[in-house]
Amino acid sequence: MKRLVNRFTDLICRTGKQTRRMAMLRFSKRFTLTLGAVLALALSPIIQAQTGKRLALVQVNQQALYFTQITQGAQAAAKAAGAELVVFNANDNPSAQNDAIEAYIQDKVDAILVCAIDVNGIKPAVTAAAQAGIPVVAIDAVINGDNAVQVGVDNREAARQIGQYTGEYINRELAGKASIGVVGALGSYCTESASGRFPRRPGKDRQPGEDRQHRRRQQRTGHRPGCRGEPADRQP
Template sequence: MTKTSRLRSRAALGVAVATALAVTSACSTGNEPTPSAGGATSAGNAKCVVGMTQINQTAAFFTQMNEGAQQAAKDAGCELTIANANNDSSKQNSDIENFVTQGVTGLIVVAIDVNGVLPAVKAARDKGIKVVAIDAKLEDGSVETFVGVDNEKAGAQAAQWMIDKGLASGKSYGVVDAKNSFIQNQREDSFRKAIDAAGAKYTQSVSGDNVQEKAATAAQNLVTAQPGLDFIYTTGEPATVGAVSAIGADAKTKIIGWDLTKEVISGIDSGSVTAVVQQDPKTEGVEAVKELKSILGGAAPKGFIDVPITIVTKENVEPYRAIFP
């Protein structure tokens, strides 16, 4: 072989090697990390892009839940988008459908209607999307994990607290609730069952539809129609805030309800609020994102993550003032 022939052979070999390397680089094995804004993955970690459908953005309970989820997403390297259903269950279903179209890998559902949301949730899971529910428990098997309070049990706990304090037997009461909220119906039913069995006298329930202004009007209508009530049981933040605005500090009627706010703490200070069932919405948001991150990484779902309640009174309200300045 001449010197010229040897040079031509080496050049051809170099081209062949370069071509082979280029082909190998272009072919994905499926194991390479895929970058994503806010949800970039590394080897061994699944892409974490989470859509969260929230009931509304006005109640402090929900905004604190959002804050927890946002912080957890930042810490976990997940991309999080929150959609506000604004108390509209049909919009909530549309929000879930939009998240599926956008290609999220995880979904957090704070359900308005626990039955009405199921078709949209099922459609999401059929696409391989992992779903965690917060606050409102969905049908068994419909999601990977539920994060929150056992609302039925907590309603009974609130009643038992009153029974133990001697505030039930012979006392008359009414309820400010939200008939459009499954979990608030649970809180009411279990509370009434226990308190009535202890000798309390139920009068009527009025619905504020989980909207503070409506709840305030409903509470005012209740105390106008039933001026001699010993207490009002309120099943959620808007109802409790509404009742505080409707009842003066010197009124005979007292409030036993759910969810602290600045206004409700003022009610505790003035004596119009006797006790409040306080959840930990921020922790619920944190735990939901952490659970999705874990599931997307291959861990088995926990099924239920219990976030305990605290019954807040004058005796233990002080630490909560910093949360509701």
């Protein structure tokens, strides 16, 4: 197990800088493709070493392009190694993710990958998997629990680099004056971590998603409502 985790970590360290760079420059479609590729690389050691074994991927949903491309990357890696990958679609339900992990523990799969909705609420299930000898790979959302490894991007650092580039552009091309809009998942710790890198003026700058119309529009995008330490926002 220790050897497997070390191989995972080595792969992620070697690809981390490139992933963060892609996230800073074009973190929409290109980032999801990059993360899918990194996930495929991270999966390679375990499925090559355990050909014929079963892996489980617990997803947020299968509507958003971000998550479907992560699934495609995992499927490609599993297929290349002759391993079986089963995918669970939680349909944005944190409780369903917990139930799925518990079911996969009983099913004795060889590894579990999870894109966590509620990173705090999922910790007991992740701990149970680890105690059963099943490694858990956290994708994007940082669980900070008993997961074996995490594959994703440092959102704060990516935002810092974006903010630095944006500030330089505004000073150079716009005489230092501009309004900045931040579009992200409402209530997401990832969004708050990133947007916090832009200083706000009290009484003048509006928080992302403050108006109800934006809230409804955001919820229709299919993006995960919470990650990295914050529970999912279920307000209507």
